[in-house]
Amino acid sequence: MFTIEHEFDSTLVTLVDEGSPHLREDVVINAFDDCVTLEQWEPTTDRMMRVTLSLSQLRDLAAALDLPEGAYQLTRAPQGE
Template identity: 60%
Template sequence: MFSIEHDFDATVITLVDEGRAPLTEDVTVNAFEDCVTVEQLDTRTDQVVRITLSLAQVRDLGAALNLPEGIYRLRPAKG
């Protein structure tokens, strides 16, 4: 399950782990104008862990999800 909310400066996507145990904490994705953050509570430390991705990294991640194992560099489309 997931939810999508539009805040003033970001689009917030929350991913809820549903299914068989063990379940993990919710993941929150914040899409800003210049970066994307991914946050999840670390129950061992009781602190939220945040990863910040540039828009280029997000683009590369999206492409990587649909490619086989290997090393790649995205190039702008011709034309």
């Protein structure tokens, strides 16, 4: 399950783990104009953990989800193609 909320300066997506009995904490994804943050509560350290991705890293991650093992570099197609 997930929720989507549109805030003033970002879009907030919350992923709720509804799976097996060993459920993980919710993952909160905040999409800003220049970056995306992922946050998840870590109960063993009693802290909120945060990862910040640039838009370039996010684009690479999206592409990587559909590719086989290997090393890749994405390039933009020239305008008009």
